[in-house]
Amino acid sequence: QKEVEQDPGPLSVPEGAIVSLNCTYSNSAFQYFMWYRQYSRKGPELLMYTYSSGNKEDGRFTAQVDKSSKYISLFIRDSQPSDSATYLCATYTGGFKTIFGAGTRLFVKA
């Protein structure tokens, strides 16, 4: 079983739509959960991180963690064409090793 699973997409939505991106993970010891955005030919850029369960909001982005179901989500409100990128969920148990999902490619059409 993969440690972090993520649907690779692609996901295509019209501008202004609410986007929901999701991951599942297998290890209940994971405590920190991150979402990265990766534009083509660029390195990943941290969008948000959360600790344990709950929600965290930053502008148009909301990250949600449900530890009981080992499910993490990223919601993007009022999506823009500039949001078109690959979104990577990631987690780690502590220490320095970050475990990434495969990434979901998002296309927001103008």
Add this chain to the structure above:
Amino acid sequence: EPEVTQTPSHQVTQMGQEVILRCVPISNHLYFYWYRQILGQKVEFLVSFYNNEISEKSEIFDDQFSVERPDGSNFTLKIRSTKLEDSAMYFCASGQGTWSTDTQYFGPGTRLTVL
């Protein structure tokens, strides 16, 4: 805004050759990382480096790999004898403090092609 830089952007090498990938982390950062991303696959952790020593490494980071901070500004990844399966995008990252509270900033990557 300060950023992590990597050189070269693309490296082509023959199988069995040694390659050195270079990174200049953000100047006041203390934690340094290498990741790789094989085309179409996920980003994978290779190694972390702090206080001039490896703090953690993955099972991918075998004896063919080494890291060094030779001069206080550069951070290098060496692959001694490249294999075809080493072809990937290699990302360097740096961070200011412990990962739980501080962002890792990624460089743009070096694409390594092993022929």
